Amino acid sequence: MKDPRRLLRSVHVPDEDGAAERAWEVVRAAFAEREPVAWPRRHARPLLAAAVVVAVVAGAISPAGRAVIRSLRDAIGREKVVGIRRAEPALFRLPAQGQALVASPAGPWVVQPDGSKRLLHGWRAAAWSPHALYVAVTRRHELAALTPRGEVRWSLARRGLMRGASWSFEGFRVAYLNGTQLRLVVGNGEGDHVLVPRVRPVPPAWRPVGPQHVLAYVGARGAVHVIDADTRRELGSFREGSPEELLWSADGALIAARSSGLISVYRPNGVRVTGISTRSFAVVPGSIPAAAFAPKGHTLAYVTYDAKANRSAIYVGQRRVFTGPGHFTRLVWSPDGRWLLVAWPDANQLFFVRTSGPHKVLAVSDVRRQFGGFPNPAGWCCAGQ
Amino acid sequence: MAGSSRQERAWVRGARDGSAADLEALFREHWPRAYRAAYLVVHDAAAAEDVAQEAFLAALRALDRFDRRRPFGPWLHRIVVNRAIDWARARSLRGEVFAEGLVEVAAPAVEAPTSRAPYEDKTLAALGDLSPEHRAVIVLRYLLEYTPGEIAELLELPRGTVNSRLRRGLDQLGGRLDEGDR
Numbered sequence: 413m414k415d416p417r418r419l420l421r422s423v424h425v426p427d428e429d430g431a432a433e434r435a436w437e438v439v440r441a442a443f444a445e446r447e448p449v450a451w452p453r454r455h456a457r458p459l460l461a462a463a464v465v466v467a468v469v470a471g472a473i474s475p476a477g478r479a480v481i482r483s484l485r486d487a488i489g490r491e492k493v494v495g496i497r498r499a500e501p502a503l504f505r506l507p508a509q510g511q512a513l514v515a516s517p518a519g520p521w522v523v524q525p526d527g528s529k530r531l532l533h534g535w536r537a538a539a540w541s542p543h544a545l546y547v548a549v550t551r552r553h554e555l556a557a558l559t560p561r562g563e564v565r566w567s568l569a570r571r572g573l574m575r576g577a578s579w580s581f582e583g584f585r586v587a588y589l590n591g592t593q594l595r596l597v598v599g600n601g602e603g604d605h606v607l608v609p610r611v612r613p614v615p616p617a618w619r620p621v622g623p624q625h626v627l628a629y630v631g632a633r634g635a636v637h638v639i640d641a642d643t644r645r646e647l648g649s650f651r652e653g654s655p656e657e658l659l660w661s662a663d664g665a666l667i668a669a670r671s672s673g674l675i676s677v678y679r680p681n682g683v684r685v686t687g688i689s690t691r692s693f694a695v696v697p698g699s700i701p702a703a704a705f706a707p708k709g710h711t712l713a714y715v716t717y718d719a720k721a722n723r724s725a726i727y728v729g730q731r732r733v734f735t736g737p738g739h740f741t742r743l744v745w746s747p748d749g750r751w752l753l754v755a756w757p758d759a760n761q762l763f764f765v766r767t768s769g770p771h772k773v774l775a776v777s778d779v780r781r782q783f784g785g786f787p788n789p790a791g792w793c794c795a796g797q
Numbered sequence: 798m799a800g801s802s803r804q805e806r807a808w809v810r811g812a813r814d815g816s817a818a819d820l821e822a823l824f825r826e827h828w829p830r831a832y833r834a835a836y837l838v839v840h841d842a843a844a845a846e847d848v849a850q851e852a853f854l855a856a857l858r859a860l861d862r863f864d865r866r867r868p869f870g871p872w873l874h875r876i877v878v879n880r881a882i883d884w885a886r887a888r889s890l891r892g893e894v895f896a897e898g899l900v901e902v903a904a905p906a907v908e909a910p911t912s913r914a915p916y917e918d919k920t921l922a923a924l925g926d927l928s929p930e931h932r933a934v935i936v937l938r939y940l941l942e943y944t945p946g947e948i949a950e951l952l953e954l955p956r957g958t959v960n961s962r963l964r965r966g967l968d969q970l971g972g973r974l975d976e977g978d979r
Contacts, residue, residue, distance in 0.1 A: 416938075416970070419920045419974075420837060421940065425833050425836045431832055434846065435846060436821065436824055436825075442854050442857055443812075732847055735854065
């Protein structure tokens with residue numbers, strides 16, 4: 413056999429330079445987030461010991477013990493999430509074309525490419541119509557279609573709680589949840605009717621291409637059903653995990669069900685294609701709190717959360733593009749597929765991470781104050797339309 | 798062996814004190830071998846990048862606790878190799894989970910260059926026939942150049958186990974490469 417040293421050194425390692433640059437960006441960002449230890453460890457250690465004693469005693473003698481433990485841990489230097497250091501103080505612009513929709517406790521906001529934004533006051537959850545001509549919004553017992561300027565085009569009221577409104581691919585149907593019912597209304601606000609009487613409280617998802625109006629929803633027993641919403645014919649179904657979100661690939665060839673620790677990917681006819689689980693990433697205990705298919709192709713972006721390390725990571729396909737402490741709660745793709753808009757509540761930041769080409773991250777800080785509470789991205793639509 | 802110099806201790810000290818330049822020097826010094834070692838154990842470029850990157854992040858998180866009198870390299874390599882072994886062991890699970898689908902769901906892979914020495918693929922294929930544990934000791938011994946005693950310490954294994962893994966690993970590797978040459 414040849415010299416094993418020479419053999420091992422001669423093996424071609426793919427994209428060595430690119431890997432080094434991507435990894436350095438992540439390490440550098442983590443280093444920038446790192447809080448310097450405020451005082452020498454020799455002081456922290458006895459304080460930690462004292463804190464543990466105090467906390468155990470407090471835990472033993474008072475019901476408020478758990479809070480004491482938490483606050484003392486904070487006081488002795490638990491990792492504090494500071495987010496991306498070179499963040500902009502406000503959202504001055506979007507890095508790609510299209511209008512973003514974010515939902516904060518104050519209501520949904522429509523954000524223009526130049527960063528100007530409009531609050532759809534008084535409404536809660538929101539979803540874009542296919543070409544961003546309208547926004548479907550809900551509040552308690554009401555569903556409405558608004559223009560991005562906030563003008564009401566139509567609205568309807570029903571007895572149950574309204575949520576999860578979703579527009580069909582050409583805007584001719586709106587599916588929504590009302591109490592335990594899945595209902596359907598024509599895109600002009602007429603013809604409202606019950607489609608399925610009992611479903612799980614998971615927003616229904618339209619297949620993004622036609623010609624049929626194909627809708628996926630989670631039935632009362634937890635299975636995902638794919639139906640032709642006009643004929644009610646079932647095209648396929650599957651049951652895996654406990655779905656919290658349904659996602660279609662842009663071409664409608666794949667449907668993914670995101671559960672807490674699993675993304676299951678199926679064909680619309682119910683044939684399993686693949687799955688991504690937290691165990692695959694050795695982040696157990698952990699979760700997959702957010703996912704989204706790219707606007708073109710079958711690339712899936714998703715967030716993993718490692719509870720043990722209290723760290724989140726964003727993956728685009730198999731490639732990790734960003735990691736940080738705490739939770740990332742939502743992500744949406746830019747219409748051109750080059751950026752992800754990500755919510756980072758622990759850092760009070762929204763940030764954009766580039767999904768291809770050189771690594772780049774743009775962040776906006778102090779977003780709670782600017783949006784009347786923390787804004788979670790709900791959509792980003794549509795370039796050139 | 799990389800990473801035992803006075804210069805390296807200065808970089809570690811600088812990084813602990815908040816110098817990004819010192820951290821970068823440390824990263825540039827150790828990344829190539831950490832990434833190569835991970836790749837030779839896991840045989841998957843994206844996973845190797847993750848493993849090596851995670852190892853640097855883990856080292857970064859523990860930097861304040863790092864004993865500056867010790868060299869940085871073995872500390873990092875221990876993390877890299879152990880994570881790579883874990884990843885490779887979990888591959889069977891991932892194989893079940895990802896199967897063909899990840900090809901479709903994942904981002905497009907970087908195209909492999911075409912100009913390779915003819916024995917590279919054979920080496921990789923022959924290494925791939927070894928268990929992750931055998932690959933790891935071969936990589937630690939012949940790429941990272943640790944002695945069997947140091948490998949035993951890094952992997953927390955009896956020295957005899959390291960020696961037998963090395964012997965068996967080399968025999969298998971040699972056998973496979975000789976087969977390929979015939």
